[in-house]
Amino acid sequence: MDERELKRVVAGVVGREAILDDCAVYPLGEESNLLATTDMLHESTDFPAGISNREIGWMSAAVTLSDIAAMGGDPALVLLAVGLDRTSRLQDILIGARECCEAYGARLAGGDLDAHGELTLVSSGIGFADRPVRRSGARPGDLVGIVGVPGRAQAALEGYDMFRGYLCTPKPRVREGRALAAAGVTSMMDVSDGLLLSLDDMRLASGLGYAIESEKIPPLSGVPAGIARRFALEGGGDFGLLFTFPPGVILPPLPELFVIGTVTREPSLLVDGKEVVISGYQHHWD
């Protein structure tokens, strides 16, 4: 089974809504919603070679803050459960996580500690949003936008060291997510698992199609074009934002914002007019 098949198992027990968005949404009243999310990372699959403990801590908070950003929320609290293999790593991991939280207005407020054979970090985040932006809200004719240049984390993973920061200390797009939500984008998510896989997740949520033009994705300087295209479409770990908006909406002036395609009624995923088979990062079990 791969991750998508398992998601169907999850949907069967927990409900389809539980697999559709970056965060669970809990209404707090007329105009406020609580957002809650959790992310598991562990050494063998999530932390690149050479990453420091402090960067590991940063990354573990960033992935959760990115989920809150992806719904247009304000992060408030992060909890970190640490399955620790060596005690000497703990302090730097926590310092990194705290630094990331503080950089984005959240508080590292507690967690849990356990002895574990493999370093395993689970960060859980809580935020608030007046109007959470879901993955499902696109309408045919909407435009598709991204914030952040996709592929840089994958490039770093494959040896392009100038992009190392994007891989090891990803920047959750909290300010950008809020600004896009306030501007009236119709759907949003983070692209942690790669652009194509994220578009496919949006397709699953909305029942609509997405047609993007690869030439509108900015190139990765210093990477050969063919390789850069693969990084941009399939590479994970960037934690940019993917969103849709009606043509009439005026987008906020954000750096690294690019309009790359359109939403279609036909529920297929097209790149440069050709239907694509989904790849990108997925967990696999034998």
Added chain:
Amino acid sequence: MDERELKRVVAGVVGREAILDDCAVYPLGEESNLLATTDMLHESTDFPAGISNREIGWMSAAVTLSDIAAMGGDPALVLLAVGLDRTSRLQDILIGARECCEAYGARLAGGDLDAHGELTLVSSGIGFADRPVRRSGARPGDLVGIVGVPGRAQAALEGYDMFRGYLCTPKPRVREGRALAAAGVTSMMDVSDGLLLSLDDMRLASGLGYAIESEKIPPLSGVPAGIARRFALEGGGDFGLLFTFPPGVILPPLPELFVIGTVTREPSLLVDGKEVVISGYQHHWD
């Protein structure tokens, strides 16, 4: 280093408050507080031999709901991060977790899924409390109470099968926690790690002492007295409540409620008048 030493590392980075209570507390307004907690469980240390996947799921939700109960809160949401070793386990784990959430008024609202060499579950819970009851609030002269008969989970772990349910499907004391908070208890926590270790945690939080009388702890029927005493004082996994209250407070009529001691100004831990060395469940690293 053992867990206590590591907690000092955590306190140094995240702040002392982060290690004192069962949940992080986030004020939502004048009269409402959000409670947030996370708990990591994994196969080699937390799941007893012979436990079913459904029971594992139940337990993973129960430990987090118990943390919310321990502060007198109403649970609302649970998220479950699953580090899965075999895909065939997932459905029953989720069903068990959902059943436990539903039994206590919470919603299993989402989570994360990862491939992992060892089954690892991290449940994160969110609840609400008008007036969260902390571990630190006791005053000298308060009485010490418990809800639940301590030692039953440990007895099950050591072969007394009639107590198996207490070990494998622990019941978070949500209703009891709310009732005690409403009655005006001064401090509270759950006794997941054993009675003595929990009393020591309270001592750390309040700076006061706790003197208990072992004869006031109800016996475990079918277990020899000497062994039962060890189970009751040192055994973990019961998820009862430990609390303090001024003598004038009228406690609610709860089943399995026992008054077992007093709070003292001198910050020592006494059982039957003798100072005790702390044992009980602790993680250890080499």
